[in-house]
Amino acid sequence: MRNVGIKKTAAIGAVLVAASMALTGCGNNTGGDTDSSSSTGSSTGAEIVLTINTFNNFGFEKSTDTAPGADLYQKYMDEHPNITIESTVSATSNDARSAFNTALGTGSGAFDIQAVEIDWMPSLLANADKLVDLSDTIPADRYQAWKSASATTADGKLIGAGTDIGPEGICYRSDLFAKAGLPTDRDEVAALLKGDWAHYFEVGKQFADANTGAYWFDSFAGIWQGMVNQMTEAYVSSDDESIIATDNADVKAAFDLLTAQGAQSAGLGQWSDDWSAAMKSDTGFATMLCPAWIVNNVKGGAGEDFVGWDIADVFPSGYDDSKGGGNWGGSYLVVPEQSENKEEAMKLVEWLTAPEQQVATFTAASNYPSAVDAQSDTAVTGKTDAFLNDAPVGQIFGSRAEAVTVVPYKGGAYFDINDALVKNLNTIDVDKTAAAADAWTTWVSAVGAL
Numbered sequence: 475m476r477n478v479g480i481k482k483t484a485a486i487g488a489v490l491v492a493a494s495m496a497l498t499g500c501g502n503n504t505g506g507d508t509d510s511s512s513s514t515g516s517s518t519g520a521e522i523v524l525t526i527n528t529f530n531n532f533g534f535e536k537s538t539d540t541a542p543g544a545d546l547y548q549k550y551m552d553e554h555p556n557i558t559i560e561s562t563v564s565a566t567s568n569d570a571r572s573a574f575n576t577a578l579g580t581g582s583g584a585f586d587i588q589a590v591e592i593d594w595m596p597s598l599l600a601n602a603d604k605l606v607d608l609s610d611t612i613p614a615d616r617y618q619a620w621k622s623a624s625a626t627t628a629d630g631k632l633i634g635a636g637t638d639i640g641p642e643g644i645c646y647r648s649d650l651f652a653k654a655g656l657p658t659d660r661d662e663v664a665a666l667l668k669g670d671w672a673h674y675f676e677v678g679k680q681f682a683d684a685n686t687g688a689y690w691f692d693s694f695a696g697i698w699q700g701m702v703n704q705m706t707e708a709y710v711s712s713d714d715e716s717i718i719a720t721d722n723a724d725v726k727a728a729f730d731l732l733t734a735q736g737a738q739s740a741g742l743g744q745w746s747d748d749w750s751a752a753m754k755s756d757t758g759f760a761t762m763l764c765p766a767w768i769v770n771n772v773k774g775g776a777g778e779d780f781v782g783w784d785i786a787d788v789f790p791s792g793y794d795d796s797k798g799g800g801n802w803g804g805s806y807l808v809v810p811e812q813s814e815n816k817e818e819a820m821k822l823v824e825w826l827t828a829p830e831q832q833v834a835t836f837t838a839a840s841n842y843p844s845a846v847d848a849q850s851d852t853a854v855t856g857k858t859d860a861f862l863n864d865a866p867v868g869q870i871f872g873s874r875a876e877a878v879t880v881v882p883y884k885g886g887a888y889f890d891i892n893d894a895l896v897k898n899l900n901t902i903d904v905d906k907t908a909a910a911a912d913a914w915t916t917w918v919s920a921v922g923a924l
Contacts, residue, residue, distance in 0.1 A: 519556035522818050527574070528589040529564040531770050532637060532805070533839030534826060540774050544834035550825060557818065566745070567591050571889075577810070578604050584810040586819040590634055592804045593892065595624055596710075596884045598633060605633040606809040611820050612827070617844045620881040625806050634806030635827040638841035640765030641874035642700060642789050642800045645772060647688075648863065649782040650760040654684035660865060664788040668798070671701060671731060674790045678738040681760055689759045690738035692749060694903040695896045697739075699802045700763045701728040702892065703882055704792035709892065710885025719891050720918045724793050729895075733902055733910035743904045750775030753783075763789075765802040766842035766871045773861050784863040787870045789877065799877030804844060842871045849875065887924055894920040 528534065535543040547559045562585070564570035571594050577584035578601060590598060598605065609632040614622070617636040625634035644667055648658040656677075657663055667677060678690035691697055702708050702725070709719035719725060740759040742749040752758035753775030762768070764785055772783060791798040807827060809819045825831060832843035833851045840859070843849050849872060857868035898917040901908040908916070 519554075521556050521558070522815055523558045523560055524587065524815055524819055524822055525560045525562070525585040526587040526589070526807075526822075527562050527564060527570055527585040529567045529570045530767070531839055531841075532589060533835030533841050535561065535563075537838065542770065542773075542839040544831070544838040546826060546831055546834065550822060557822075559822070568893075577812070581812060584812050586809065586813040586815050587823055588808050588810065589637070590806045590808050592624060592806070593884065593889045595634060595806065596888055597886045598808065599625075599627055600886050602627045602631050602633050604811050606811055606813075606816055606820060607631045608633065608635055608809070608820065608823065611635075611824050616827075616829070616846070618846060618875075621804065621844045624881070624884075634808045635823045636844035637805045637807060637827055638767060638803075638832070638835070639844045639875065640767055640801050640803035641842060641871050641878055642763055642765045642802055643870055643874050644761055644786045644788055645764035645769070645862070646761045646784055646786060647758070647782050648784045650686055650688050650756075650758075651681075653686040653688075654681045654760070656681065656684075658784070660784050660786045660863075663784070663786040667786060667788045667790070669790065671728070671790045671792055675731070675735050675738065678735065678761075682738055686760075687757050688755075689740035689757075690735075690761060692740050692752070692759045692762050693742050693744055694732055694735075694739055694899040695744050696763055697732055698728075698896060698899055700790065700800050701732065701792055703800050703802055704794065704796035704880050705882055706794040706880055707883050709888050710883065712883040712885070715885055715887075717887055717891070717921060717924065719921050726914075728793075729914060730910070733899070733913075736903065739903055741903045741906070743900060745771075754780045763800075763802065766836075766840050766867075767803060769840040769859070769862070769867070776861075778861060780861070781863075783861060785859075785865045785867065785870055787873050789874065794880050796880045797877065799874065799879050801875075801878045801881070836868075840867070842875065890924055891921055 531541045533543050534546045535541065536545040536548060537543045547561060551557055551559055574584065574588050609630060612632060612635050621636045621639060626632050646663055651658050657666055667674060681690050705724050707718065708722060708725055709717060711718050740752060742752055753772055754777060776783060789798050789800050807823045809816055809823060813819050829845040829848035832845045832848035833853050835841045836843055837853050837857055843854060848854060855868045855872060858864050859867045895917050898913040902910055902913050
C-alpha cells in the first residue's frame, strides 16, 4: 500500500480485540504457552497473541465510518480459535518506520508482524539478518515480478510479503472542470491530459486562467512522488550504491519544472486536516495524482456522499521511457527474527497477502493487489466506485498497472534523501519560508550530510 515515504493519515478504529498498544515494547505478547510450534489453528492449539503494526488503511480491519476494511483479522481468528490478533495503526508511516528501526536496532520491542512501505525496503534489505526469510512460505510467482524483487536479497532471501501496489491515474473534480470550461467525461479528460509533465502543467495554466477560485493540484510533495518514481535511478546508483541525487540532471530538471508552478498549487501539506478539508471545498484543488490506495483518503476528506470526484485512465509521461505510467507506494508485511511467534506470524502473513484476501481488500478499501491472480479476479476487474462517478476502477487501475514500465532502483539511502527533498519542497509550497533556489541548496547540504 500506499506506499510513500511521506506521511499518511491514521486509520480510525485501529485496535482490534485489545486497546491500543505503545509502538515500543508491545511485540512478543503471548498468552499461555509461548511455544508457537504447538499451535495447529484448532481450538486445542496453544493460545497465542499475534501483534501487528500498520499505518494508514491496509483494509485488514473491520470497516468504520472513516476507514473501509474487509474485517480479515476477525475472519482469521474465527478460523483459528487459538489465535488472538492485536492490531495497532500508527499515526503516520514515518512514525511506524522510526519505531521499527529502533526495535531492530535494540533487538526488542518489535511487533510480530510489521507493515513496511516500499521506500523503506532497501534499508531493510541491508538488515535482512534481522528479518525472517519468507521464501519457503510465499509462492515465488504470487506477486508481480518487480514487487517480489524489491524485497529479495542478492542471495535469494525474501524478507517481505507483498500487499498492494500503487498504480496511478489522475483523480479530478468534474465540477471544478466544468467551471473552468474543461471537459468532464473521463475519456475526454484522459485525452486532454495525455502527454508529459510540462503538458500537465500547461492544462493547469488553462484551469488557472479560468479563475474558478480553486487550484490545479494539491501540493508540490504529491506531484514530486509521481515525477521521481518514473526515474530508474533518481538518488542512488544501482552499480555501487553511490549517491547520485544532487548530480542527477533529471532530478534537478523535475525540481525546477515543479517549483515554477507555485500558482497552480494549493500549497497544502499532504495528510493534514486542511488537505483533507480541501477535498470538498470550492476553493480546493481540481486534480491530484491518484494511486489506488489514496482513494481512501479522498473519500475520507470529501465524505462518501460528496459528488464531483472522478478518475481518468491517464498519467503524465516523464523519465526513462515511463510512457505515462507510474507507481507510488505499495507495502509489505515482514516478520522480525525477534518475534517469539515466528511460525504463526508467518502463517498469518501468508494468509493476509494471498490472492483471496487481496481481492477482499481492494473491493473493500481500494488497495490494488500485487498478487497476479488477484489482479485478474472478476471482483477486481469488474469493480466500480460510486464515489468516483461509478468509474470502472478495476479496469482503470489494471490499465495503470500495465502502464508501469519503470521500477526505480532505490537503494539504502533512498528514503532519507527523498524525505529531505519533500521537506524542502514543503518549505517552498506549504510553509512559504524559502525560495526554490534556497530549498535546493538546503537539500544538497542534507544529502551531503548523509
